[in-house]
Amino acid sequence: MTRPVSHRHARHRLDEVIHAPVRFSIVAALAGVDEAEFGHVRDSIEVSDSVLSKQATQLDAAGYVKIRKGYVGKRPRTWLALTPAGRTALRRHLEALRAIAGEG
């Protein structure tokens, strides 16, 4: 018999998209602002352009991050923002982490 969700182990509530270390860093970093410039996020979480681009695209596909491309003068600039779904997923993921951390 399947247990109700509320009685299942906290690890079942971890978000598989956010669980990956770089994606977790991106989502956690973006939680503190409405929007951040790509280069600023890259410098903050200390990854390369290509890694951030790839992971941000996956978060975008999951609906957790919105990627906005634009221009400042003639220079292209990309902005990243956490979506409401992303904020909810992060909150649930952190709750699951707290539940697991509380077991130790």
Added chain:
Amino acid sequence: MGGDQPGLTPQQARAQLAASQRQLTASRRDRTVHATVTAVVGLDCGLLAATQNMAHGATKVVLSFVFFAAWLGAAAWSGRISRTVPRNARRWALCGIGASFALALFAVLPWLNLQAQDSPNTWPMALVAAVVVAVPCLVAAAVIAVGRR
């Protein structure tokens, strides 16, 4: 889900929780930039509303153009130099600008027009009107500038 669910020890969970505290925070400069733009838009709205009955003809057109250019310039400047948008800054800015517009359209302009029927608007009246219209944006700008404590 289920069998593929990532497993974590309590120690690993605590490490991830500690990592989650490393959020980006808007710098003082970014907060100042966004607050300045909100304040400029509010002052623009106030001055535009206040000068509607004070300026006439070409002067009125030129003033409207100057206020509009200042608005666009401030928005472009913020996009160029800021690297983050502070948390809730857009919401505060929209609330402030919306309230300033509403005040201008539904209170200050009708009052100035009503007063102008008896006697021409004076500069002190225009100044008061401009300040009243700008207040919501100035409050929003202050909130954005102070940011999260």
